[in-house]
Amino acid sequence: MSLDKHPARVFANWALLVVLGLNLRPLLSSISPLLLEIRHDTGMSFQSSAWLTSLPVICMGLVALLGVRLQAGLGERRGVALGLSMILGACLWRLSADQAETLMATALLGGAGVALIQVLVPALIKRQFAQRVALALGVYSASLMAGGGLAALVSPLVAGHFGHWQAGLGIWLAPALVALVLWGLLPFASGARTAGEPAMRPWRNRRAWLLALYFGLVNCGYMSMVAWLPAYYLQMGWSAAQSGSLLAFMTIFQVLAALVMPALAHRSTDRRPLLAVSLGAQALGYSGLVMWPLESPYVWVALIGFGLGACFALSLILTLDHCRKPSEAAQLAGFVQGAGFLVNAVSPWLTGWLRELTGSFVTAWWVLVVAVVAMLLLTRIFSPQSNIRCGGIIQAAA
Incomplete structure (x- = not known):
């Protein structure tokens, strides 16, 4: 039995994927x-505080667009280690933050670290979990979203316990440190583009741009929810x-959807029915936030969470459907996530501006409804035959 197929190593690979997420x-x-x-302490307005969410997402986009060069220059092992170190450094810095400028700087530093890891993970999954790509993407997406929900729940409790909000932000250096140690002890097998293998140029291909726009718009609600959903109810x-x-x-519900929907996607090559269900759930949830925010808030939030969790995982799977090799996955996924996250970055800023x-946040929620419905109409073009054909076009244009 090879080392990569040893049960202990297989378990370690899955555990490490979860910890990274x-x-x-x-x-x-x-x-x-x-x-x-x-x-209150920094004097930030709603619009300026939106940058604390938008700046990391902008970093995710810009770093993702440089993903291929970063992968070649740093390698996966050093790249992930650097990303975790940047997240750790940002959280440590937040423990002493007391000014808006400092928080902005930590958002940039940590956002770059998050982006670096996100660029490298799709290729890691495509190679390390070659026979279970959809399942691995689901586990990764679920752990990513679980980390977000855990932070929203734990941060105010930690801040209340220690008597200042900096503790609620800085506590997240602990999981970053754990992940950094585990990555050093149990790194995934590294992969690199072989000599002479051409680099893809997805920015020259219409289908790649369409995938990027789709990824950005079906997931942009997550950034607005993370930035403003608690604030919406704080005002109530x-x-x-x-x-x-x-x-x-x-x-x-994000985690449940991120696990269940990719498992269902594994049974078929057509992603459109599952994407349609997921986008429909988002549209219903956002509409409920507008019309009945206090009557059934948990129903609307559950629908939104389910739709967002499913869309993130399924849109990544849809992107990888256009790739044949791990190196192609890294390049196309890097471009799609890069341009898509730049679209995402507009969402929390636009929501803050509309507020x-x-x-009120009502106008912003209606904007999300319109965006989701538009993507629901666009979903019909992503047939399995079209994905294979256009994937070949993207690769031929390399």
């Missing part, structure tokens, strides 16, 4: 439940702990 969202979701205290009189728990509740302009 857990570290990729606390930087974002720990902010919103503590937003009132942060704004909920406490920080209650509003944070609402985001954590949403995460439960400042109208005095």
Whole structure:
């Protein structure tokens, strides 16, 4: 039995995938439940505080677009280690943050670290879990979302215990440190593009741009929810702990969807029915937030969480359907995530701007409904035959 197929090594690979995912969202979701205290102490407006979510997402986009060069220059082992170190450093810095500029700097530092890891994970999955790509993407997506929900739940509790919001933000250096140690002890097998293998140029291909736009818009609601859902209910009189728990509740359904929907996707090559169900759930949830926010908040949040969790995993699977090799997965997924996250970054900023302009989040939720319905109509073009054909075109253009 080879080392890679040894049960202990297989378990270690899965465990490491989960630990990596857990570290990729606390930087974002720990902010919103503590937003009132942060704004009070730093003097930030709604629109300026939106940058604490938008800046990391912009970093995710820009770093992802450089993914192929970073992978070649750093390698997977050093690249992931650097990303975890940057997240750890950002959380450590937040323990002493007391100014808006400092928080912005930590958002940039940690966001770059998150982005670096996200660029490398699809290729790791495509190679390390070659026979279970859909399942591995589901586990990765679920752990990523679980980390976000856990941060929303735990951060206000930690902040309340220690008496200052900095503790609620900085506590997330602990899982980053654990992941960094585990990565050093149990790294995935590294892979590199072989000499003479051409680099893809997805920015020259219409289908690659369409995948990037699709990834960005079907997932942009997550960034708005992470940034503003607790704030929405804080304005209705909920406490920080209650509003944070609402985001954590949403995460439960994200995790369930991220595990169940890719498992269902594994049974068919047609992603469109599952994507349609997922986008429909999002549309219903956002509409409920507008029309009946206090009557059934947990129903709307559950629908949103289910839709977002499924869409993140399924849109990644859809992207990998256009690839044949791990190196192609790294290049196309890097481009799709890069451009897609830049689209995502507009969402929390736009929501904050609309809140400042109208005095309410309602308009922003309607914008999300329109975006989701538009993507629901677009989903029909991603037939299995079209994915294979256009995947070949992307690779031929390399």
